[in-house]
Amino acid sequence: MATRSEWPKVQLSALLMVSIYFSMNNVAIAAIYGGIIGLLNTSLINRHTNKQKGKLNISPGIDVIMMSVSVIMRMTLLVLLTFFGLLIIGLAPEALIIGLVLGQIGFLIDRVINR
Numbered sequence: 001m002a003t004r005s006e007w008p009k010v011q012l013s014a015l016l017m018v019s020i021y022f023s024m025n026n027v028a029i030a031a032i033y034g035g036i037i038g039l040l041n042t043s044l045i046n047r048h049t050n051k052q053k054g055k056l057n058i059s060p061g062i063d064v065i066m067m068s069v070s071v072i073m074r075m076t077l078l079v080l081l082t083f084f085g086l087l088i089i090g091l092a093p094e095a096l097i098i099g100l101v102l103g104q105i106g107f108l109i110d111r112v113i114n115r
Helices: 009-023 028-054 060-089 093-113
Strands: none
Touching (some): 028 060
């Protein structure tokens, strides 16, 4: 899921630590759900990045359109899944958001490490 087909070690470690911390407060499911949203976001980023790398002869305009579609798709998924977890399932908002945010920070750290 991280660059070069490696697992996002820092992101998964952050998810594990947040889950352990929130399991003490009996809301680990919300933290895991937030982390899973982050992992889905990571997989979409990698999918679109690999798709663009495979098409080296595309014009800059098409490249911008592909990037825009990727951003819109990822943000829509992020918002819908977050609202689903908060409003429909009724998960703890603090744990869900912290799991999501720390998962994304872990993704950024993985990207910097794997460069």
